[in-house]
Amino acid sequence: MSKPVIIMWFRHDLRLKDNPALFHAVDIAQNTIVDGVKAKVLPIYIQDDTAPSQAQPGGASKWWLHQSLTSLSTSTESSLQLFSGEPLAILQALMAEHNVTHVLWNRCYEPWQIARDSNIKTQLKQHDVEVLSCNGHLLWEPMQVLKKDNTPYKVFTPYYRKGCLTRTEPRYPQSMDLSIDWCTSNSATRIELADLGLLPDIHWYGSIEKMWQPGEQGAADRLATFIAGASRQYREDRNIPAVTGTSLLSPYLHFGEISINTVWYALKDAYANDPENEHCDTYLSELGWREFSHYLLFHFPHIPTENFNSKFDTFIWRNDPQDLHAWQRGQTGIPIVDAGMPELYQTGYMHNRVRMIVGSFLVKNLLVDWRAGERWFWDCLLDADMAANSASWQWVAGSGADASPYFRIFNPILQGEKFDKEGEYVKHYCPELRKLPPKFIHKPWEAPSNILQACDVVLGHNYPKPLVDLKVSRQRALETFAKSKEDALHANT
Known part of the structure; x- marks a missing residue:
């Protein structure tokens, strides 16, 4: 034997x-x-x-x-x-x-x-x-968290506070003697890493590999950096795209290079002397959102391709391919939206606040089906995750569980002025606008011609004119939503 x-x-x-x-x-x-x-x-x-x-x-x-x-x-x-x-x-x-x-x-x-x-x-x-x-992979497995009537939660807050936090504490990270007796006899059917075909022929990832250190050690280093720094101002800084105010742990968690339990308890242990620290609690709740997305996928397995809320099935999308292409290239003429795409291509990542802004713009201002955005993020994001990606896109579209209501349409100008006041993020990823003063960095079309000329900005030449009028496209979205509600009502009568 x-x-x-x-x-x-x-x-x-x-x-x-x-x-x-x-x-x-x-x-x-x-x-x-x-x-x-x-x-x-x-x-x-x-x-x-x-x-x-x-x-x-x-x-x-x-x-x-x-x-x-x-x-x-x-x-x-x-x-x-x-x-x-x-x-x-x-x-x-x-x-x-x-x-x-x-x-x-x-x-x-x-x-x-x-x-x-x-x-x-x-x-x-x-x-x-x-x-x-x-x-x-999870703090609380989805089959173990149900409401009193044994049906799954559909709203985050009761799911997290009643369904999760009142349960037994998540498993504490296991320690193990890593002296493992590995089996070294090679299988006849094994292949080499290169045979998996994971690396493209074109070396497009140069800037990405400078920013990230994939692997277990990279995950541990990233967590330590976050706890020592950004976690201390997380509640406020997490929304500021120009600073490193988030943990940047999402790709490590997706690939399981660090366990969610390790991250959870590292934060709790770091703030053990301040158990009600708002920054720690806010970050832990974000981990809760990660859990919720996996929970939704488990209980509602259709959400990667179908609306969670079926009333959106009658929604009529414009799905203009030129609009989608302009959005993908960062050529919409809306600075905070356009800045998100170079960040995505250069880093394999996009700040979460910007993800919400660019998602809302695509789905609501351009009326492009959320599934087109989901597929684009799936291909371009290092942390692309079926559960998080589909739940997040349905959230911003208004069709998901505990979703942002459809009539809540992010105004990218106001979002930029609130979370990128000096335009540092936009200037970094849209350098053609870097000379514009903060007053006009998020709405260059309102800048007087002499300021545009002094700042070397020629709208329609080195920076595009807005693809749509924000007020007009907002109203169009609301009217389209109202019609879809009416159509859904008639379909059910």
Whole structure:
């Protein structure tokens, strides 16, 4: 009998520390002895080619994943084995090569993953392989948080305050002796990292790789930097795009390079002497919003492609391809909107306040379907996450759970003047406007011709004229919404 092997299937948990499935895999390996031979842990990552097209990672996420797998391979002493294809077939092939006694993974919550994992678990158990799945991605699993009538929450505040905070405290991060006995025998079907095809042929990510350090150590460093600095003014600074007022942990959390439990308790421990600190509480509630998005996806699996609120199904979108293209290129003529796109392309990230502004402008001022914006963000964001992306776009569109009402239309001028008073953010990402005084930086079309000339701004030449009149497009959006409500009412009578 060959030596026993415990398979640790890494997914959205590309880390060693506080990894529940890995913790149990090591524990099982240390206590599994067959014919006097102790079991070893075989770490694997599978690129699931059978996943729905909408779930395949976008270009920016692929770059991050490549770097993260490189980091994880180093952490596993080059024992990490990579595969591409149908997960069940790959696991069965490994079972044919090794004496596999257990397979472990941390649970995923996207609908297609739930169905896939359930089938795999059933199939493996039929071959006398023990399967253990763990929660390594959320503070509170969605199936455990329900209202008194056993229906899911649809509004964030009661979900978070009643459904989550009144429950048992989230699991405290696990500590583990990281002296792991890895299985080093290579599978015949394993592939090299380059074979996953994650890096593009064109080196467009130069500025991105200068800003980010993907991997477990990069996540730990980012958390430490946040706690020592931006967390102390988080409540106010999180809305100021010109400063680093947020944690920038979202891509690390998405890929599981740091656990949500580690972040949660790091903040609580840092402010243990000030348990009601408003900055800490505000940040923890933002982690709660992350939980809520996964909760919604679990209970309402249609939200990545369909309106959460069906009354929006009758909404008539303009969907002008030229408007969408101008928005994608940062050529709308609305400075705070246009600044968001260069930030996205140069950093793989967009400030959350700006995400709301550009999203509202696309959906409400341009009347472009929120799904077009969701798909664009999916391809361009390093932290693209099915749950957060779909929930956020439906929130800004007004069609989601606990959504911003449709008639709440962000005024990008007022938003810019409030959160980018001196225009520092706009000047950085729209350098053609950098000479404009703060009075006109968010509305250059109102600047007198002599000021535009002195500031080297020629509207329609080196900076576009506004794509739409904000007042007119706002009224158009409200009228379209009113008509959709009327159409929905007639459809139900």
